[in-house]
Amino acid sequence: MKLSIAKAIGVTVALAGLSGGAIAAATTANGATTSGAGTTASAVTTASVPALDAGKLSFVRQGWSKSGVARTGTEVPKGWTKALLSWDEAQFRSPNGVWNLRVHGFRGHHQPPQTTAAAVNAKIKALKGKNNFRVLSIVTGVTKTMVLHGQAYNTRTMTYTYTDAKGNTRLVIDRFFNGSGVGSNIASDEIAAAGRVQDRVGLHKLVDRATGAFYVVG
Numbered sequence: 001m002k003l004s005i006a007k008a009i010g011v012t013v014a015l016a017g018l019s020g021g022a023i024a025a026a027t028t029a030n031g032a033t034t035s036g037a038g039t040t041a042s043a044v045t046t047a048s049v050p051a052l053d054a055g056k057l058s059f060v061r062q063g064w065s066k067s068g069v070a071r072t073g074t075e076v077p078k079g080w081t082k083a084l085l086s087w088d089e090a091q092f093r094s095p096n097g098v099w100n101l102r103v104h105g106f107r108g109h110h111q112p113p114q115t116t117a118a119a120v121n122a123k124i125k126a127l128k129g130k131n132n133f134r135v136l137s138i139v140t141g142v143t144k145t146m147v148l149h150g151q152a153y154n155t156r157t158m159t160y161t162y163t164d165a166k167g168n169t170r171l172v173i174d175r176f177f178n179g180s181g182v183g184s185n186i187a188s189d190e191i192a193a194a195g196r197v198q199d200r201v202g203l204h205k206l207v208d209r210a211t212g213a214f215y216v217v218g
Contacts, residue, residue: 052202
């Protein structure tokens with residue numbers, strides 16, 4: 001089997017009320033619907049839960065696939081519950097319901113090719129004016145892969161906040177990149193993590209880890 005680091009992180013966040021996560025069930029730029037970039041169980045966003053410290057998490061490799069289709073996977077926090085949103089998209093939720101990670105490995109199969117900049121702009125257009133959506137930052141960067149001998153993906157990462165159905169402020173780190181094309185600016189993959197404002201540093205490290213470990217075998 002041939003290993004190629006396919007599409008790393010970006011995750012399409014939708015708006016509607018993901019039970020506690022990134023805006024759920026919103027229509028993406030290409031018209032497809034995906035569940036939010038991170039959803040938290042509609043429960044806990046309380047200050048009693050310390051800010052996410054990604055350095056204290058243990059990671060395990062998780063993969064998912066459809067019969068006859070390449071297998072997608074990455075490293076995710078141990079003990080987080082996996083839910084398949086589709087054959088090419090999975091979400092992982094923390095036991096406390098505060099944080100989640102979403103990985104969409106074949107995003108580019110559902111729409112014409114987009115650059116990472118165009119994908120971010122389309123996401124902003126889809127979410128603007130909804131649920132107090134607010135962009136905090138948009139950063140172009142690179143993330144070294146853990147699979148391709150230290151090569152790096154070009155990434156476009158948007159950090160934003162929104163208000164969930166319970167009136168809590170949620171923060172999302174949403175990244176687009178091309179996991180099968182080192183040096184490419186095509187947004188074929190998405191990885192997103194969601195939590196609270198105080199979790200920003202930990203969520204960013206979580207997305208970095210998932211991006212670097214992203215792979216496709218086919």
